[in-house]
Each structure stands twice: as C-alpha cells, then as structure tokens.
Amino acid sequence: MTPPLFDPVIHAPGRLQICAILSSVDEAEFALLRDSLKVSDSVLSKHLKQLEEAGYVKLAKTPMDGRSRTWASLTPAGKKAFAAHIAELNRLAALTG
Amino acid sequence: MTEDPKDALASIREAREGVTDTLAYPVGWDIAYGAICGGLVASQGLPVPWSMLVLVFALAGLAICVQWWRNRVGWWVSGYSPKRARWVAFALAAVLVGLMGLSIWGKYAGIVWMPLATGAAGFVLAIVGGRLWMHVWKRELSEAQG
Numbered sequence: 296m297t298p299p300l301f302d303p304v305i306h307a308p309g310r311l312q313i314c315a316i317l318s319s320v321d322e323a324e325f326a327l328l329r330d331s332l333k334v335s336d337s338v339l340s341k342h343l344k345q346l347e348e349a350g351y352v353k354l355a356k357t358p359m360d361g362r363s364r365t366w367a368s369l370t371p372a373g374k375k376a377f378a379a380h381i382a383e384l385n386r387l388a389a390l391t392g
Numbered sequence: 393m394t395e396d397p398k399d400a401l402a403s404i405r406e407a408r409e410g411v412t413d414t415l416a417y418p419v420g421w422d423i424a425y426g427a428i429c430g431g432l433v434a435s436q437g438l439p440v441p442w443s444m445l446v447l448v449f450a451l452a453g454l455a456i457c458v459q460w461w462r463n464r465v466g467w468w469v470s471g472y473s474p475k476r477a478r479w480v481a482f483a484l485a486a487v488l489v490g491l492m493g494l495s496i497w498g499k500y501a502g503i504v505w506m507p508l509a510t511g512a513a514g515f516v517l518a519i520v521g522g523r524l525w526m527h528v529w530k531r532e533l534s535e536a537q538g
Contacts, residue, residue: 306400308400308403311400311403311404311407312403312404312406312407315403315404315405315407315408316407316408316410316411316467319408319411319469319533320411320467320468320469320473321467321468321469321470321473322467322468323466323467324462324466324467326466327414327465327466327467331407331410331411359463381401381404383397384397384400384401384404385397385401387397388397388398388401391396391397391398
C-alpha cells in the first residue's frame with residue numbers, strides 16, 4: 296500500500312491527466328496525449344518537460360514515416376508518486392464525505 | 393488547479409476512459425494474433441526447414457502487429473503490465489508453452505498431424521485469450537483507484 300502524499304507537480308489538471316493516461320499504459324504518443332487533454336503542442340510540451348524534470352516521465356523519440364514521434368512513459372518514481380498522490384486524493388475525498 | 397479531490401479523481405477516471413475508448417479493434421487483429429501464436433506453437437513440431445520458416449514468419453508478423461497497433465492507437469501496453477490482466481497473459485503463455493511441448497513430443501513420436509492440431513489449438517486459444525485479456529484490462533482500468 297502506497298502512503299498518501301500530495302504532489303503539487305502532479306496535481307495540476309493537465310499533468311494529472313497525463314499521469315492518469317500514462318499509468319494505464321506502458322507508453323503513449325505525444326499526439327494521443329495532446330488530443331486527450333485538448334491542449335496545444337506547446338502546452339503539452341511544457342507539462343511533459345515539468346514531469347520529466349521531476350523525474351516522473353521519460354520521453355523517447357522514434358522515427359516514423361520520415362518524422363520523429365515522441366513517446367512518453369512514467370518512470371518508476373513517477374508511478375510511485377502518482378500512486379501516493381491518488382492515495383492522498385482518496386483520503387481527502389473520504390474526509391469531505 | 394483542481395481544489396476538490398473528488399473533481400481531481402473524476403478527471404483521472406475521465407482520462408483513463410479516454411484510453412479505453414480507443415479499444416475497438418478489427419477482427420483482423422485477432423486473426424493475425426491467433427495465426428502468429430498458432431505458428432509459434434506449430435513450428436516446434438515441424439521438420440526443418442519448415443520449422444525455421446514458420447518461426448521467422450511468426451516473429452516478423454509479431455513485430456509488424458506491434459508496430460501497427462502503436463501507430464494506430466498511439467499507445468502500447470504489454471500483456472504482462474496490468475496488475476490483474478497479466479494473469480490472463482501468464483495463463484495463455486503457459487497454455488501455449490504446453491502446446492509447444494506437445495508439438496515437440498509429436499515430432500519425436502512420429503505423429504505428423506500433431507503440429508497442425510496444436511497450431512490450430514494455439515490459434516483459437518490465442519484469440520480467446522486475447523479478447524479475455526482485453527476485457528479484464530478494460531474492467532481493471534474502469535475500476536482503478538490509483
């Protein structure tokens with residue numbers, strides 16, 4: 296059981312959704328994340344950079360049809376932090392009834 | 393920033409549901425996956441060079457299928473990653489390994505039809521197992537709390 300811990304890096308709405316998607320799969324492509332969040336490329340890049348700097352997300356580029364596509368995945372530290380953040384959200388939600 | 397924890401949890405659920413919305417895939421995937429698994433099983437009992445040929449085609453087909461899926465849906469999850477659905481993957485792998493053993497046994501026992509029978513069984517069981525895995529994983533995502 297992961298101990299509850301509020302994480303301000305994860306809690307911002309866009310980053311919370313990014314972590315929710317990445318926690319469900321092994322890796323997700325930039326375009327899928329952008330379309331799911333309904334944000335621009337630059338906004339998503341900013342969110343991903345913040346998560347990457349926190350050590351929560353790993354970014355990898357793969358060539359596809361002559362272009363480079365970015366794939367994102369949660370690091371073990373990211374998985375742990377997200378689980379702790381959700382545990383905290385559940386704890387707070389239980390307190391508010 | 394979402395202040396209400398219930399709103400935050402709802403947004404997490406919504407984001408995960410977005411992933412499962414992309415889960416409708418064509419029957420062709422089932423057939424290709426079944427054929428790959430059936431080929432891997434049957435190849436163990438086939439004589440050389442057929443065993444090598446079927447094995448190479450099955451592995452190449454697997455690589456093509458993975459690439460096709462990644463390009464089509466924009467995400468990838470290994471069968472062994474989800475906490476609950478992975479047990480379906482382990483069970484399917486165990487059954488396929490068992491069938492491979494039967495194929496090898498048939499080869500040395502001189503039962504020429506054995507690879508065809510085990511390959512056909514692998515084909516069907518892989519399709520059933522694949523669909524079952526997807527069903528369990530979809531439910532796992534919808535019930536996930538973290």
